[in-house]
Amino acid sequence: MNKTLPDGISAAEFNAAVNELKTAIGERWVFTDDVTHLRAYYDHQAIRDPALTAPSAAVAPENIVGIQKILAIARKYLIPLWTVSTGKNLAYGTAAPRMAGCIVLDLKRMNRIIEVNEKHAYAVLEPGVSYFDLYKHLQKTGSKLWIDCAAPGWGGVLGNLMDRGVGYTPYGEHFTTACGMQIVLADGTVMDTGMGNQLGSTTSDTYKYGRGPWVDGMFTMANYGIVTRLSIQLMPEPPGYRPYMVTFPKEEDIEQLTELLRPLKINMVIPNAAVTVELLLEAAIQVTRAQYYSGNGAVPDSVRKKIMADLDIGAWNFYGALYGPEPIMDNNWKLIEESFSQIKGVRFFFEQERGEEIAFGYRAKLMRGIPNMTEFSFLNWVPNGAHTGFSPMAPVDGKTALEQYQLARQRLNDFGFDYLGEFIVGWRDMHHIVVPVFNRDNEEEKRRLYEMMNVLIDEAAERGYGEYRTHLDFMDRVAGTFNWNDNALMRLNQRFKDVLDPQGILAPGKSGIWPARMREKSQP
Amino acid sequence: MLNRRTFLQTASMLLTLPAIPSLFAGLVKPEPCLMRTVTVQDCADSEQFHAVFSAENDRIGPDIGTYLQAIGDCSDRVSALFGLTRSSDFSILSQLAWEKGYRLVYTGHHQYLPSGLQHNLQADKYVLDFLGPILTGMKAPWARSIAENAGLITSSSSLESELEFFLPVQAPTGSSGYLVSWAFVKG
Numbered sequence: 001m002n003k004t005l006p007d008g009i010s011a012a013e014f015n016a017a018v019n020e021l022k023t024a025i026g027e028r029w030v031f032t033d034d035v036t037h038l039r040a041y042y043d044h045q046a047i048r049d050p051a052l053t054a055p056s057a058a059v060a061p062e063n064i065v066g067i068q069k070i071l072a073i074a075r076k077y078l079i080p081l082w083t084v085s086t087g088k089n090l091a092y093g094t095a096a097p098r099m100a101g102c103i104v105l106d107l108k109r110m111n112r113i114i115e116v117n118e119k120h121a122y123a124v125l126e127p128g129v130s131y132f133d134l135y136k137h138l139q140k141t142g143s144k145l146w147i148d149c150a151a152p153g154w155g156g157v158l159g160n161l162m163d164r165g166v167g168y169t170p171y172g173e174h175f176t177t178a179c180g181m182q183i184v185l186a187d188g189t190v191m192d193t194g195m196g197n198q199l200g201s202t203t204s205d206t207y208k209y210g211r212g213p214w215v216d217g218m219f220t221m222a223n224y225g226i227v228t229r230l231s232i233q234l235m236p237e238p239p240g241y242r243p244y245m246v247t248f249p250k251e252e253d254i255e256q257l258t259e260l261l262r263p264l265k266i267n268m269v270i271p272n273a274a275v276t277v278e279l280l281l282e283a284a285i286q287v288t289r290a291q292y293y294s295g296n297g298a299v300p301d302s303v304r305k306k307i308m309a310d311l312d313i314g315a316w317n318f319y320g321a322l323y324g325p326e327p328i329m330d331n332n333w334k335l336i337e338e339s340f341s342q343i344k345g346v347r348f349f350f351e352q353e354r355g356e357e358i359a360f361g362y363r364a365k366l367m368r369g370i371p372n373m374t375e376f377s378f379l380n381w382v383p384n385g386a387h388t389g390f391s392p393m394a395p396v397d398g399k400t401a402l403e404q405y406q407l408a409r410q411r412l413n414d415f416g417f418d419y420l421g422e423f424i425v426g427w428r429d430m431h432h433i434v435v436p437v438f439n440r441d442n443e444e445e446k447r448r449l450y451e452m453m454n455v456l457i458d459e460a461a462e463r464g465y466g467e468y469r470t471h472l473d474f475m476d477r478v479a480g481t482f483n484w485n486d487n488a489l490m491r492l493n494q495r496f497k498d499v500l501d502p503q504g505i506l507a508p509g510k511s512g513i514w515p516a517r518m519r520e521k522s523q524p
Numbered sequence: 525m526l527n528r529r530t531f532l533q534t535a536s537m538l539l540t541l542p543a544i545p546s547l548f549a550g551l552v553k554p555e556p557c558l559m560r561t562v563t564v565q566d567c568a569d570s571e572q573f574h575a576v577f578s579a580e581n582d583r584i585g586p587d588i589g590t591y592l593q594a595i596g597d598c599s600d601r602v603s604a605l606f607g608l609t610r611s612s613d614f615s616i617l618s619q620l621a622w623e624k625g626y627r628l629v630y631t632g633h634h635q636y637l638p639s640g641l642q643h644n645l646q647a648d649k650y651v652l653d654f655l656g657p658i659l660t661g662m663k664a665p666w667a668r669s670i671a672e673n674a675g676l677i678t679s680s681s682s683l684e685s686e687l688e689f690f691l692p693v694q695a696p697t698g699s700s701g702y703l704v705s706w707a708f709v710k711g
Contacts, residue, residue, distance in 0.1 A: 036711065040622035044615065090615070132589065153589045154616075290701050294638060358586055373589030379612035383635050383702040386615070 003034070004054040006079045006101035007518075014056060017077040021059050021103075024069040029109070031058040041087070041104045043096035043472065045386035047438075047446045047453070052524050053096040053472050055082065058104035064228055068188040070105060074505040075186070078517075081105040082507050083226050085127035085159030088152055090376075091389035091435065092163070093472035098509035099523060110228065113137050115205075121145055122179060122205050124231045127158045131371035138234075145234040146369040148172055153371025158230045162220050163469060166424050166431055168366040170323065171235045172273025173426055179208040181216055182229035186501040190228075193219075205231040221469070222493075223507035224500045235369070242322040242329050243364040244336075245354060247314030249345035254316055254405055255398035258423070258430075260339045261318075262396040265427055269332050272367055274320035274425045278405070281420040281435065282317045283307045284378035285359045289418070298413040314347070319360075321367040378420060379437060386440035388449070388473075390456055392465040394423070394430045401430065404465060408434045408456065415452035416445075431468060457481065472509075476523065479512025494519070559674065560598060562591075562607030562617065568696035569634070569667040569703055573608040576671035588616050599624035604678040605708040608667055614704040626708035629680040632670065634703045636695035641666070645687045647680040647707075652687045660689055670705050678707045 005014050021030045031037035041055045056079075061067050074081050082102040087095025095104055111128030116138065123134065123145075131149035134157055138145055148167035150160050161174040171177050180194040191197065193216050196204035208216070219225050248257055257276065264270045280299065287310075293303045308315065320336070322329035340346050354360040362374035379385035390408065394400045401423060409419035412434070421434040436452070438445050453474055457467065461481035470478045482489060493513045497504075504515020509523060561577045564570035595605070595617065605621055607614075618628065630647040643659060643666070645652055654676055658669050670677065695701060 035627040036622060036625050038622075039627070040619055044618065088619070094619070132593070154592060288701055290636075362587065371589065372587045373592075373616065374587045376588065376612045376616060377586060377610075379615060380610050380700075380702065384611050384633060384704075 004051065004056050004100050006056055006077075006103070007099070009077065009079060009101070013077055014079070017073055017079055018057055020073045020076075021057070021070065024073065025059055025061050025066050029060045029062075031060075032056075041095045041106070043093050045090050045094070045388065045440060046096070046473075047388060047450045047471070048473055050096075052100055053093065053098065054100045055095075055097055055104045056101045058095075058106050060106040060109045062109045064182075064184060064190060067105070067184050067226060067228065068190075071184070071186060071188050071505070074103070075503050078503060078505065079103055080505050080508045082510075083107065085156035085162070086130055086154065087159070088130075088155045089160075089163070089165075090152070091387055091471065092469060096472060098472045098475060098507070099518075102508070105226070107226075107228070114229070116141065116143060116145065116234075117205065118143060118145065120206050121236050122231055122233045124205060124229065125157060126229055127156060127227065129157050130154055131157060135369070135371050144237045146171075146237055147234060147371070148174065148177070148369050149366065149371040150174075151366060151373075151375040153373050157232065158227060161230065161232065162227060164220055165469075166273055166426070167369070168273050168275065168319075168363070168424075169235055169321075169369050170271040170273075171233065172424070174232075175217075175220060177233040178216060179206065179231040179233060180204050180210075181219065181227050181231075183219055183225040183227050185225045186503070186506050196231075218496065221511050223510040223513055224496055225506070238323040239325050240323065240329050241368050242333075243351055243360075243367050244320060244322070244333075245349040245360055245363075246318040246320075246340050247347045247349070248316040248318070248343055249308075249314055251315045251405075252402065253314075253343055254423075255402040256343055257316060257318065257340065257398075258396060258401040259398035260342065261425060264336060264339060265396055265425055268427075269335050270320050270425075271323055272321050274318065274367075275363070275422050276425065277317045277319065277422040278419065279304055279308060279313065279315050279317075280381070280418050281378060281422055282313050282359055283311055284381035284420055284437070285362070285375065286311060286357075286377070289381050290383070297416050298418050313359075317359075319363045319367065321364075378435070381418070381420065381437045382439055384439045384441055385437045387435045387437045388453065388471050389469070390434040390436070390453060390460075391467050391469050392432050392434075392460050393468050394432050394465065396425060396428055396430055401432075403463070404432050404460075407459060407463070407465075408432070411452055411456045411459065412436055415448050415455075417449065417452065475509060476512045558602050559604040559606055559678065560595065560602050561671075561674075562595075562605070562609055562613070564609050564613070564700060564703070566698065567700040567703070568698040569665070570608050570700070571698075572665040572667035573671040573705075576668060576674075588613050592616070592620055595620055596624060599626070599710075603710045604674075606674050606678060606706070608670065608703055608705045610700055611702060611704050614706055618706075618708075621708040626710055628706065629682065629709050630677045630705070630707040631683065632705035634666070634705065636699060636701050640690055640692040641695070642690050643688065646683040647677065647685060648682050649685040651676055651680040652685050656687050656689070660691070662691065662693075666691075667703075667705075674707075678709055680707065 080102045082097030083105045084095045107127035110126040112126045114124040116123045131153045148169040148171040180196045194210035195201040412419045417436045424431040563574040633644040635642045
């Protein structure tokens with residue numbers, strides 16, 4: 001295997017840079033061996049050739065001083081860095097960079113939980129803290145605070161928030177829980193945002209906006225700086241918790257159930273980031289496709305019905321939870337039950353009925369902030385399974401939900417894939433997460449999937465559906481769909497990039513934002 | 525078809541033990557190495573694998589997340605990771621193994637089809653030349669044969685060679701249908 005090098009950098013220059021990194025950070029924390037440590041920074045669920053996103057090296061500093069040293073070396077050699085906190089999101093590229101040859105700046109060693117404040121219910125932490133880490137820390141210290149975690153418990157609290165990920169408790173919209181960041185800019189400058197920018201501030205972790213322009217948002221899903229510390233609000237443990245599941249028998253029910261859901265969400269009768277899971281994703285946690293169907297193409301309707309019956313699940317399966325004192329939970333449940341009961345064939349389940357089942361069990365944990373990794377079971381839907389994400393946003397609107405579902409399912413089926421997906425329901429929006437599962441070693445299947453994703457992104461955009469997040473391979477294409485007024489927003493993003501990172505060393509291509517020196521060159 | 529509950533109760537077994545002597549241990553790897561093994565609970569084939577290492581089994585549930593810290597914590601003293609798991613577990617464990625400085629030296633993909641069992645093995649040629657006849661000879665259940673040759677398999681140095689073969693056997697009751705056997709070694 002030829003060693004991947006940063007674009008335009010000779011082997012001699014690269015080796016010199018690596019030697020400087022070893023001196024600055026320690027040899028143990030600079031990874032260049034493609035078959036051991038560095039292999040962890042490849043995208044092992046890549047749809048295209050993994051070489052297109054292969055890193056040249058990785059480096060793991062222990063603190064901000066280390067980051068500043070790395071930045072100085074990157075600026076000296078013009079070697080781009082790709083920052084990850086834990087780099088564990090398998091659907092969107094794991095720890096791999098958008099552009100081959102980047103050195104991955106892995107912040108996993110910066111994993112200190114700096115403060116947990118029980119009184120004001122927040123925590124201050126570094127990028128390498130995973131959901132598992134934070135949960136265990138709170139358990140160990142007897143904290144009465146809950147975390148909110150994404151489905152992969154090994155993910156980073158900060159990294160997920162920076163990519164605007166979501167969880168499943170009432171604090172499921174992660175970015176809204178952020179309250180101040182510390183950021184290292186490309187030139188090594190360290191700054192605090194919000195109230196933290198005032199020396200000795202007493203409100204840096206309780207009032208997020210500070211004074212003047214509020215800049216936190218522009219550092220999320222971006223490449224303008226490296227966030228090294230984050231304050232996040234945590235949910236106090238409620239006096240009661242009652243997870244539930246509601247099944248709906250027909251595909252078309254997604255329209256009415258979403259309409260019924262909207263007032264329940266907006267009025268906070270359902271306080272958590274609830275989720276409406278389609279039949280096959282629900283099933284794939286528990287069984288494999290081969291157990292039911294050995295033909296090519298999408299699973300036919302007759303088989304879908306058999307799966308529904310065998311597993312006693314719906315075409316759609318809604319998971320939510322009640323929180324609070326018993327009378328409040330009882331009262332809210334009446335409203336929820338009355339509302340959903342308008343749909344013919346609806347069924348309601350609580351923990352005592354389905355708590356032992358794997359799907360209900362892990363969802364119940366997620367909705368109370370207990371991290372786990374059971375959801376990855378759906379990868380076993382097909383042999384040697386891998387997945388990517390197509391993730392358009394939708395309002396909490398029945399007609400839109402049905403249309404998006406039908407569009408996504410039709411295209412996936414046209415290209416020979418099953419639709420596996422869910423709607424994660426916020427207050428006024430839904431993250432429609434579609435996860436095509438494919439055989440990672442089947443090149444023909446991957447070519448089909450790549451083509452399908454491109455078609456779907458374009459078709460969705462034509463209907464006004466934009467993706468909130470995407471895999472490395474589609475960052476440019478998705479960015480291209482946010483193009484109103486001659487790409488005014490992207491041109492602003494590029495102006496920020498040119499000012500904040502004039503040498504273009506931070507995460508080139510992240511969210512489609514390229515530094516000036518790479519902007520004119522077509523990137524694979 | 526699998527009983528639903530049985531399939532759901534997929535789990536992993538973890539133990540630390542010296543690698544069992546392979547039939548070829550004297551030829552390929554004289555020193556025992558410290559190894560951790562991972563298997564899937566309540567899967568008929570994995571039970572065969574598991575039985576070979578049954579002295580100290582620590583079975584856990586279907587959540588691979590509960591298992592990661594144990595593997596990560598032992599990486600300084602364990603020179604080989606060896607397992608037979610679901611494909612999804614292999615994906616997760618691989619990521620961790622690479623991070624901890626292991627390299628992948630063997631994979632076996634084992635898929636039950638309606639007409640029989642498809643094996644696809646990757647390792648160095650030396651290992652496959654020994655392992656192929658053992659598995660095609662079918663003198664013992666295939667999963668057991670793989671487990672019994674842990675020493676041989678973990679002596680592989682790369683994934684340079686591939687061996688694919690098909691056996692006309694039916695899936696046992698309680699099989700996961702598709703399993704991956706794998707070996708990582710340190711350094």
